[in-house]
Amino acid sequence: MLENLGFSEGLALQLAADEAKGQLGPSHNCPAILEDEEGCVRGSHPIRGQRNKWRDCRLNLYRAERKRLAAQLALCGYPEHEDEIQAPIGPALWASIDPKRKVANLRDEMKRASEYKRRGWQSAGHLALIGSTGVVKSHLIFALYFSALWDGVVGLYLTMSDLRQASKELDSHNERVSHDAEYRIKGWQKRKLLVFDDLGDRLTDQRMSREPGSTKAAALLLDVLNGHSGKRMFAANLDSDGLAEHPDIGARAVSRLFGDHRVETKDKRVDMQPCMILSLYGDDQRQYLLAQGEQR
Numbered sequence: 001m002l003e004n005l006g007f008s009e010g011l012a013l014q015l016a017a018d019e020a021k022g023q024l025g026p027s028h029n030c031p032a033i034l035e036d037e038e039g040c041v042r043g044s045h046p047i048r049g050q051r052n053k054w055r056d057c058r059l060n061l062y063r064a065e066r067k068r069l070a071a072q073l074a075l076c077g078y079p080e081h082e083d084e085i086q087a088p089i090g091p092a093l094w095a096s097i098d099p100k101r102k103v104a105n106l107r108d109e110m111k112r113a114s115e116y117k118r119r120g121w122q123s124a125g126h127l128a129l130i131g132s133t134g135v136v137k138s139h140l141i142f143a144l145y146f147s148a149l150w151d152g153v154v155g156l157y158l159t160m161s162d163l164r165q166a167s168k169e170l171d172s173h174n175e176r177v178s179h180d181a182e183y184r185i186k187g188w189q190k191r192k193l194l195v196f197d198d199l200g201d202r203l204t205d206q207r208m209s210r211e212p213g214s215t216k217a218a219a220l221l222l223d224v225l226n227g228h229s230g231k232r233m234f235a236a237n238l239d240s241d242g243l244a245e246h247p248d249i250g251a252r253a254v255s256r257l258f259g260d261h262r263v264e265t266k267d268k269r270v271d272m273q274p275c276m277i278l279s280l281y282g283d284d285q286r287q288y289l290l291a292q293g294e295q296r
């Protein structure tokens with residue numbers, strides 16, 4: 001039987017019935033429980049004193065994305081066994097960045113990243129992280145992304161392989177598959193925050209022409225950008241010229257990726273900001289220990 005967790009009688013009875021059916025997983029320590037809510041039950045917060053009224057837990061997407069991206073997070077030093085509620089991912093990843101590594105201007109660029117975060121997720125302005133390989137781009141983008149999810153922002157993290165897969169499905173002869181992909185992509189465009197990691201990291205389709213912006217993934221990227229008014233953060237090894245030349249990206253996508261961003265604030269003012277570009281060039285930190293060893 002459940003211990004008394006302070007739930008209303010009706011809810012406690014319902015939980016007990018669920019428990020008997022082996023369906024229960026109530027979380028009593030959800031940090032997103034509001035004052036008028038009774039707890040967190042399978043991703044829903046029942047509202048106190050109101051029968052059958054619930055709100056979705058603000059952390060559902062945060063938990064789901066943690067699960068989906070657990071392996072990538074582990075590569076950035078956030079272990080798979082870590083409890084994402086006890087040790088929130090954003091601050092943990094942020095704290096694990098060593099600003100003294102051999103990456104030019106790392107400390108200054110981290111300051112600018114934290115200024116970007118401080119401006120708030122409702123404010124205008126995209127973020128670009130451009131630089132060499134193994135210099136904390138993905139690590140930093142995860143730190144920012146998971147902080148946004150923790151704050152309840154409806155975001156999505158995508159890579160080139162997600163774009164390639166979706167563009168293949170869009171083209172499928174199976175109508176159901178192409179219809180589902182279309183529906184899913186419309187959902188991407190509605191997200192308040194889109195993250196594109198490792199843009200132009202490889203060629204998604206070797207058979208296509210090598211013309212800039214010529215692949216199906218490039219066409220999809222352009223479509224997604226055209227239909228998305230929210231905030232975007234992206235990372236790439238190539239600068240804007242390199243991305244403009246890339247078959248999977250192209251000049252028109254670059255124009256939008258690095259473009260100004262405007263939002264209308266709650267009091268009907270227009271906030272407009274240029275893209276903040278962080279440049280990170282330096283030694284590959286995947287070989288940090290190797291380089292340390294050589295110095296000794």
Ligand SMILES: Nc1ncnc2c1ncn2[C@@H]1O[C@H](COP(=O)(O)OP(=O)(O)OP(=O)(O)O)[C@@H](O)[C@H]1O
Binds near residue numbers: 076135237
């Ligand atoms: N300044 C740093 N302090 C601590 N760890 C770092 C630092 N820079 C990089 N790392 C670690 O190095 C590894 C590579 O970093 P990351 O994945 O962010 O590279 P990247 O810039 O995205 O590279 P790529 O362009 O190849 O995708 C990760 O394990 C990351 O945690």
Ligand SMILES: [Mg+2]
Binds near residue numbers: 137138139197198235
């Ligand atoms: Mg990366």
Ligand SMILES: [Zn+2]
Binds near residue numbers: 031039058
């Ligand atoms: Zn909750």
